[in-house]
Amino acid sequence: MTAVTEHQPPPRSIPQAHASLERASYGDWVFRILLTLGAISIPVLLAFLVYQLYSGSHLAIAKFGFNFVTSSTWDPVAEQFGAFPLIFGTLVSSLIALLIAVPLSLGVAIYLTEFAPKGIRQPVAFLIGLLAAIPSVVYGLWGIFVLTPILRSSVFPFLRSTLGFLPFFRGPIYGPSMLAAGIILSIMVMPYVMSVSREVLLAVPNTQREAALALGATRWEAVITAVVPYGRSGIIGAIILGLGRALGETMAVTMLIGNRHEIGASLFAPSYTMAAAIANEFSEAVGDMHLSALAYVAFLLFLVTVVVNAGARLLIWRVARGSGVGSKAL
Amino acid sequence: MILSPQRALLHLALALGLVLSCSPRDQGSKPQSGASGSAPGVTLTGAGATFPNPIYTKWFDAYAKATGVRINYQSIGSGGGIRQFIEGTVDFGATDGPMNDQQITAVQGNVLHVPTVLGAVVVTYNLPALGKTTLKFDGTTIADIFLGRITRWNDPRISALNPGVKLPGMDIIVVHRSDGSGTTFIFTDFLSKISPEWKTKVGNATSVEWPVGLGGKGNEGVTQQVKQSEGAIGYVELIYALSNGLPAAELKNADGKFVEPTLKSVSAAAASSKLPPETDFRVSITNAPGVDAYPISSFTWLLVHKESRDSAKASQLRAFLKWMLQPEAQRMAADLHYAPLPVPVIELVQTRLGS
Numbered sequence: 304m305t306a307v308t309e310h311q312p313p314p315r316s317i318p319q320a321h322a323s324l325e326r327a328s329y330g331d332w333v334f335r336i337l338l339t340l341g342a343i344s345i346p347v348l349l350a351f352l353v354y355q356l357y358s359g360s361h362l363a364i365a366k367f368g369f370n371f372v373t374s375s376t377w378d379p380v381a382e383q384f385g386a387f388p389l390i391f392g393t394l395v396s397s398l399i400a401l402l403i404a405v406p407l408s409l410g411v412a413i414y415l416t417e418f419a420p421k422g423i424r425q426p427v428a429f430l431i432g433l434l435a436a437i438p439s440v441v442y443g444l445w446g447i448f449v450l451t452p453i454l455r456s457s458v459f460p461f462l463r464s465t466l467g468f469l470p471f472f473r474g475p476i477y478g479p480s481m482l483a484a485g486i487i488l489s490i491m492v493m494p495y496v497m498s499v500s501r502e503v504l505l506a507v508p509n510t511q512r513e514a515a516l517a518l519g520a521t522r523w524e525a526v527i528t529a530v531v532p533y534g535r536s537g538i539i540g541a542i543i544l545g546l547g548r549a550l551g552e553t554m555a556v557t558m559l560i561g562n563r564h565e566i567g568a569s570l571f572a573p574s575y576t577m578a579a580a581i582a583n584e585f586s587e588a589v590g591d592m593h594l595s596a597l598a599y600v601a602f603l604l605f606l607v608t609v610v611v612n613a614g615a616r617l618l619i620w621r622v623a624r625g626s627g628v629g630s631k632a633l
Numbered sequence: 634m635i636l637s638p639q640r641a642l643l644h645l646a647l648a649l650g651l652v653l654s655c656s657p658r659d660q661g662s663k664p665q666s667g668a669s670g671s672a673p674g675v676t677l678t679g680a681g682a683t684f685p686n687p688i689y690t691k692w693f694d695a696y697a698k699a700t701g702v703r704i705n706y707q708s709i710g711s712g713g714g715i716r717q718f719i720e721g722t723v724d725f726g727a728t729d730g731p732m733n734d735q736q737i738t739a740v741q742g743n744v745l746h747v748p749t750v751l752g753a754v755v756v757t758y759n760l761p762a763l764g765k766t767t768l769k770f771d772g773t774t775i776a777d778i779f780l781g782r783i784t785r786w787n788d789p790r791i792s793a794l795n796p797g798v799k800l801p802g803m804d805i806i807v808v809h810r811s812d813g814s815g816t817t818f819i820f821t822d823f824l825s826k827i828s829p830e831w832k833t834k835v836g837n838a839t840s841v842e843w844p845v846g847l848g849g850k851g852n853e854g855v856t857q858q859v860k861q862s863e864g865a866i867g868y869v870e871l872i873y874a875l876s877n878g879l880p881a882a883e884l885k886n887a888d889g890k891f892v893e894p895t896l897k898s899v900s901a902a903a904a905s906s907k908l909p910p911e912t913d914f915r916v917s918i919t920n921a922p923g924v925d926a927y928p929i930s931s932f933t934w935l936l937v938h939k940e941s942r943d944s945a946k947a948s949q950l951r952a953f954l955k956w957m958l959q960p961e962a963q964r965m966a967a968d969l970h971y972a973p974l975p976v977p978v979i980e981l982v983q984t985r986l987g988s
Contacts, residue, residue: 379813380836447857455861477806477847478861562811562848573847579811583850586683586710587813587839589730 356605359598362591371599377564377580379588384596386603388564392481392574393607396556397549399485399570400492405542407489408497409531416504417526428501435494443558446487451478451559454486459571474569479561482570487555492545499544503537504530536619543615550608553578577604677950680707681714681727684752684815684870685933688971689727692957695965699956702949711815712839718744718936724946726936729815730839731915745939746914747954747982748932750963751972753871753899754820755929756882759859760786762801767893769794771885772827772920772928778866779807779824780831781845786864794885801864808858808867811848813840819931820868823919871899872970886928887920896972898927904975912981930972954986 357364363371367384374385411431415424455478466472507530515525531538553576561573562583577600588594686708693704709717711728718726719739731746756770774790777783783790787800810817818839825832835841849855852873859865859879871894874881883891892898905923908916920928935954941947956962963973974982 376842378842379840380838380842447854452861475804479847479849479858557811557850558854562850563846564842575848583812583848584840585813587712587815589712589715589733589736589839 353602353605356598356602360595360602362595363599366592367596367599371596372603375564375566379584379590379593382590382592384592384599386577386596386600388566389575389577389580389600390603390607391566392560393550393576393578393604396481396484396488396560396574396576397546399482400488400549401542401546403486403489404492404496404545408493408541408545409500409538411497412501412504413526413531415501417522417530428498431494431497433494434490435498439491439552439554440558442487442491443555446483446555446559450487451483454478454480454483463571470568471570474567474571476571477561477573479559479573480571481560481574484556484560484574484576485570487559488549488552491552491555492549495548496541496545499541500534500538503534503541506537507533536622539615539619539622543612543619546611546615547608550604550611551578553582557583577601577607677702677704677724677946677953678706679704679714679725679727679935680709680717680723681936682711682729682815682933683708684729685727685750685971688750688966688969691965691969692962695962696953696956700952702953704953710813711818712813715936724937724943725950727934728936729931729933730818731934732936740938743939745937745985746934747937747986748903748914748974748978749935749957750933750966750974751899751903751930752815752819752933753894753902753927753930753972754816754823754868755871755874755879755894756866756868756884757856757859757874757879758866758882759861759863759880760801760803761863763798766795766798767880768798768882769885769891770882772823775884776824776828776831778805779809779844779846780828780834781807803864806862806865807843807846808849808855808862808865809843809846810840810852810855810868811850814851815839815931815933816852816868816870817841819919819929822917822931823929826917826920871896871972875970884928886924886926887922888924888926890924892925892927894927894929896967896970898925899930899972900975902926902928902930903932903972903978908978908981910981910984914982914985951986955983958983 363384367374371384371386372390373387374383375387376383376385377388378384411427415428419427455476459476459478459480459482462472463476511529511533512525515529516522520528556576557579560575560579562575562579563573564575565572567574581597581601581604584593585597588597686706689706689708693706697703706727711730714723714726714728715732715736717723719736727749729752732744737744756775758768760768768791770791771794774783774794777790784805785802786805787802792798792800818837821831821835821837821841824835825837835844847858849858849867852869855867855869856873856877856879859867869879873879874894881894883893886892901923902918902921905926906916906918906921908914914932914934916932918930918932921930937950937954938947941950958974958979963979966973
């Protein structure tokens with residue numbers, strides 16, 4: 304014991320310690336400035352974007368005003384523009400996407416967290432995550448070559464013959480249509496909704512499940528009464544994330560929606576979305592008014608996403624009173 | 634110096650950031666400076682039409698190999714080409730539709746439209762029942778189909794143009810371009826000339842308000858839509874139709890003859906539409922006279938300044954334009970299925986460039 308000598312660093316002299324402290328605070332200071340700049344740049348960028356959209360569309364705003372939102376004409380030759388069919392198409396196609404994707408992704412997420420054998424949980428989640436990595440133009444091509452032929456030859460005729468009493472499933476069948484776009488969107492949105500809600504369900508504490516099971520619930524009842532409600536705000540967040548993706552998706556939609564400025568009840572009819580119209584016409588728009596109208600459409604798309612996100616936030620606050628997984632994070 | 638782990642990381646991150654932000658620029662600038670040593674050092678930039686992009690890319694590549702002058706071209710669309718040309722951010726623009734008077738005033742008339750190659754629009758359809766028979770149309774019939782006036786294939790007016798062809802009693806599904814495009818501009822230019830109703834109701838532009846039909850994105854979008862729906866009719870670029878072997882209708886030209894769309898019949902349209910010597914080349918050659926002329930043909934143009942502040946660039950550009958009019962360069966165009974300019978037009982452009 305005595306042979307072991309303890310090596311202790313010699314005590315620093317006071318000026319030395321002071322200098323190193325100063326250096327450290329200098330580093331902190333630089334780091335802090337960098338992070339602050341990074342944080343500020345986001346709202347600045349957003350403000351700049353809004354300003355650009357507004358100033359780019361002032362010609363159209365001055366000429367059409369609010370009528371732009373309610374009018375259905377889109378005539379670049381006569382320079383008469385209205386975006387109602389575009390707004391309608393954007394909202395309806397996203398709604399269809401959510402109607403299909405949400406039950407499916409929630410089902411998959413519940414299965415993967417609660418019921419699936421341990422060995423396949425990770426691989427399946429990984430595979431679904433891969434769907435998110437596929438470029439949207441590939442979805443569009445797949446839609447043109449594989450999906451629409453199937454829809455036109457079998458799915459749509461079947462829907463028309465069985466559900467034809469509803470106005471949504473009537474009229475001529477072309478293939479490219481609101482429903483085709485909604486279906487491709489649902490596939491694109493699914494990985495987002497699935498991954499996030501799976502994370503949320505994984506974060507639900509086991510005590511929730513155990514408590515429900517101890518009260519005599521079956522596994523299914525435990526999931527429905529104790530696990531899903533606990534994570535509901537997180538799940539709503541997941542759905543909103545998917546909705547945001549659906550609202551802004553351009554390429555795959557324009558390849559499948561038929562691009563027609565028209566409003567119809569039938570989901571077999573072609574339609575149009577805001578993002579698709581901008582992407583289609585921007586590069587060849589020659590007239591100032593045409594360009595300005597497209598900027599106005601972009602401005603409206605921005606407003607729609609802001610309104611949707613704000614609504615979602617309100618919904619989460621209302622639902623998430625009390626505690627729950629993800630309510631703080633969102 | 635003793636570094637705490639956090640500070641060491643910070644230093645590392647900063648150093649890495651510096652290295653990353655500098656290195657690509659270094660790599661980018663090296664070959665450029667190396668190349669400019671051997672070349673005259675002038676790089677021209679242009680932007681515009683997507684339709685002639687393949688031939689322009691080929692020309693610029695061949696020209697760079699022959700002379701060392703590099704020309705960068707961005708195919709951003711005709712609208713963008715005209716806009717950038719007016720703003721002066723490029724040395725030349727490119728467009729499928731000529732600049733209008735208002736735009737020419739915006740550059741104080743300091744612009745010359747130089748035709749480069751010819752494009753054409755083909756009417757294609759999907760009627761498997763016809764087999765190898767090619768359908769014939771005249772302009773009014775096409776206008777009425779795209780206006781939604783003729784809705785079935787066995788309409789007496791189509792039958793009258795195609796005696797002996799048994800047309801099915803199917804609905805016509807109209808397919809058009811959904812994206813703004815020079816193809817639409819040429820097609821609607823033709824229809825506006827033929828049909829007064831089309832002119833007043835729809836008009837002529839890169840995108841219009843279509844009375845009927847589905848929109849497909851790009852030539853490939855229209856083609857797929859036509860291929861997949863029996864009874865569909867649509868229009869695509871000649872090059873696209875030729876290289877994909879699509880059925881192409883014969884159209885009745887101004888001389889009353891039915892003409893097949895080929896490179897020859899398109900060049901014929903440019904040859905027979907007599908341009909006056911003082912022309913500014915902003916001419917439409919749809920529905921051109923001449924027995925062999927295909928009626929939906931058009932020039933595509935490069936936009937250059939008549940007078941330029943940068944004389945070095947101006948003379949380089951002029952040298953390229955003259956090179957482009959050589960038979961060798963025009964042959965490259967034919968190889969890529971672009972209809973070459975006919976000799977009288979080439980001579981006209983040459984005299985104009987010479988001045």
